[in-house]
Amino acid sequence: MTEMLEQTERAYDNGHDRPLGGYLGILAAYGAGVAGAAAAAVLTKRRLPERVGVLDLALMAACTHKISRRLAKDPVMSPLRAPFTTYEGQxxxxxxxxxxxxxxxxxxxxxxxxxxxxxxxxxVGLVFAPRVTRLVGATMTAVAVSDWLQLGYAKLMKAAD
Structure with a gap:
């Protein structure tokens, strides 16, 4: 299996560093997490929502945006990324x-x-803890909107100068 992956990597990467084995590990972890959540839902007899409403979708979208940016770009989160990244600047x-x-x-x-x-x-949070999940979603949505307002305010102040 390892030899086949290495051959595939060499054939695929075209001289670039494309660590397919590492990507495969990340995909496996994601799949295992989803499968684990699904199994836990079945074992605890949790039911999936009949539908995801517009307000839930809006909270989910804004919360996803803010959390993913916070994890990937926030200076305070740097200690979590430091073992896997190199600081390049602002x-x-x-x-x-x-x-x-x-x-x-x-x-x-x-x-x-x-x-x-x-x-x-x-x-997954909507299945296991919908009230807490919606509260976290609303909180992170408020943070995202605040960020957009801060950026808009700064742009307006710069234009006024």
Missing amino acids: GGPSEVREEPRGPMGELLACPFCLAQWAATAYA
Whole structure:
């Protein structure tokens, strides 16, 4: 199996560093987490929501955005990413720019990659603890809206000068 993966990696990467084995591990961890949550739901007789309403979807989207950006770019979260990334400098407003080291670094430094994990965690939360999940969603949505207002205010102040 390892030899086949190495051959596939060499054939695929075209001279670039594409660690397919590491990506496969991340995919396996995600799949195991989803399967574990599904098994726990069955064992505890939890029912899936009949539907996801518009307000839940809006909370989920804004919360997913904020949590994935916070995990991937927030300076305070740097200690969690440091074993897997290298600091490159200031990114956007109140954000850092980091170079990933390996597949885990790519996951942790990429808000687009983390969004799938955050949205899945939110969906699992709606099954097991909907009230707490909605409260967390509302809190992170308020933080996201506050960020957008801060950026808009700064832009307006700059335009006024």
